[in-house]
Structure formats: structure tokens, C-alpha cells
Amino acid sequence: MATTPPQARIIVFANPKGGAAKSTSAIHTAWNLAERGRVLLIDTDQQQDAYGWYASVVDPEQPDQVPFHVHRQADDKVYQAEIKKFRQEYDFIVVDTPGKADRIVTRAVFTADDVVVTTVPAGTELKNLPDALALIEQVNELREQIEQPPARPHVLLVRMDVRTNVGTKARERLAEMRLSAMRATIPHRVEILDGYGRVPRRDYYAPFVEELLGGADVPQGGQAAPAAPAAAV
Numbered sequence: 624m625a626t627t628p629p630q631a632r633i634i635v636f637a638n639p640k641g642g643a644a645k646s647t648s649a650i651h652t653a654w655n656l657a658e659r660g661r662v663l664l665i666d667t668d669q670q671q672d673a674y675g676w677y678a679s680v681v682d683p684e685q686p687d688q689v690p691f692h693v694h695r696q697a698d699d700k701v702y703q704a705e706i707k708k709f710r711q712e713y714d715f716i717v718v719d720t721p722g723k724a725d726r727i728v729t730r731a732v733f734t735a736d737d738v739v740v741t742t743v744p745a746g747t748e749l750k751n752l753p754d755a756l757a758l759i760e761q762v763n764e765l766r767e768q769i770e771q772p773p774a775r776p777h778v779l780l781v782r783m784d785v786r787t788n789v790g791t792k793a794r795e796r797l798a799e800m801r802l803s804a805m806r807a808t809i810p811h812r813v814e815i816l817d818g819y820g821r822v823p824r825r826d827y828y829a830p831f832v833e834e835l836l837g838g839a840d841v842p843q844g845g846q847a848a849p850a851a852p853a854a855a856v
């Protein structure tokens with residue numbers, strides 16, 4: 624009897640707005656997921672920030688100290704064929720995308736299981752969220768036409784100053800736009816800001832990864848916000 628080969632879960636970080644912590648989130652997520660399986664991080668941004676971080680921490684003599692593989696691919700024509708192959712070799716594929724509208728973003732969303740739109744909880748940034756989510760919706764319409772299940776959209780609030788009420792304000796703003804964010808949020812931390820050459824701490828992104836994978840209802844000890852609907856749209 625033929626068996627279907629295992630397929631990696633593909634998690635894409637996307638927001639055409641620059642500086643929304645996509646690369647940072649991709650790196651931290653890959654680091655956390657490496658506890659759960661084989662992980663590949665694909666950097667599709669010509670800026671190569673995720674790869675640059677990798678090069679800043681990896682010891683070429685002992686590359687296994689970084690617990691996942693990193694691949695660069697900014698060419699949207701090659702991306703899809705590569706994904707097909709990688710899907711059978713890894714348990715998770717984490718994709719960092721550029722902070723601009725680009726064909727590679729559409730391509731990445733087209734093959735994603737989850738698309739995480741990261742956003743700083745500031746009004747000017749939240750205002751752009753509907754555009755980022757509209758792209759996912761458009762791609763999902765195409766996927767429906769070829770009977771492919773839709774990518775799951777998620778909104779992740781990042782760089783939160785947990786001493787203030789910016790989180791509550793951001794959630795109110797999202798509700799006005801009929802959107803909601805994940806319960807887990809990422810705190811603003813200097814050690815994340817200054818992350819080059821640094822191995823990430825797992826705990827900042829652990830509640831997010833748990834929630835994404837459907838683990839804990841209420842993440843313990845993390846930066847979980849009060850209950851909010853988990854679906855983004």
C-alpha cells in the first residue's frame with residue numbers, strides 16, 4: 624500500500640511593511656520549533672537579514688550548534704519547486720519574506736499552511752494590516768480554485784511594551800477593523816533588538832509557538848494577553 628510522505632508545516636512571516644519584526648520572528652520561531660522536529664528557515668529577502676543573523680552566529684566548524692538549516696531563495700520561479708522537495712525533508716519550514724510587495728511574498732503565501740502577519744502595536748502600523756491580510760485572502764481565493772485548502776492567517780503583536788496599555792489599545796483598534804490578534808504577544812527587549820551574533824532565548828516566542836501549533840490555551844509565564852478570539856479574520 625502506498626503511503627503519503629510526511630509533509631512539513633510551512634509557516635510564513637509576511638507584512639509588506641518594513642521593520643515589522645518578520646526576520647526576528649522567523650529566527651526565534653525556527654529556534655523554538657527545532658525542539659519539535661527538523662526545521663528549515665528560508666530567507667526569501669534579498670536583504671538577507673535572517674541569513675545575516677545566521678552567518679553571525681554559526682561556527683562553520685560546528686554548524687549543528689544552530690539547531691536548524693538555513694536556505695536563501697529570493698527567486699520566486701525556483702521557490703515553489705524547492706518547497707515541494709523540502710516539504711518531504713523537514714517537519715517545519717519557516718519562511719522570512721521581504722518588507723515590500725514582491726512576487727516572492729505571493730508565492731510564499733501560496734504554499735503556506737500558516738501566514739503570520741507581525742505588527743508593532745502602533746496606530747500607523749495597524750492601519751496597514753488590512754492590506755497585508757487582503758493579499759492572503761486573494762491568494763486563498765486562487766487556492767480554492769485549485770481545491771487547495773486555505774492558508775491560515777494570524778496577526779502577531781510584536782515589540783510590546785508590557786508596562787503600558789498599548790496592547791489593550793491595539794486590540795481595541797483591531798476590533799474596530801473587525802480583526803483580532805493572537806493571544807500571545809512578543810515583548811520589546813533590548814537583547815532582541817541587538818540580536819546579531821546572539822543565540823535567541825526560547826521563552827520570548829514560546830507562547831506564540833504553543834498557540835500557533837494549538838498547544839496551550841493560556842500560555843504560562845509568557846506575555847499572554849487576556850483572552851481574545853484566536854482567528855485573525
Ligand SMILES: Nc1ncnc2c1ncn2[C@@H]1O[C@H](COP(=O)(O)OP(=O)(O)OP(=O)(O)O)[C@@H](O)[C@H]1O
Binds near residue numbers: 640672781
Ligand atoms: N521584540 C523586539 N524587541 C526589540 N527589538 C525588536 C524586537 N523585534 C524586532 N526588533 C528589532 O526591530 C527591527 C526590525 O526587525 P526585523 O528586521 O525583524 O523586521 P522585518 O520585518 O524583518 O524588517 P524588513 O521588512 O526590513 O525585512 C530590528 O532592528 C530588530 O532587531
Ligand SMILES: [Mg+2]
Binds near residue numbers: 645668719
Ligand atoms: Mg526582514
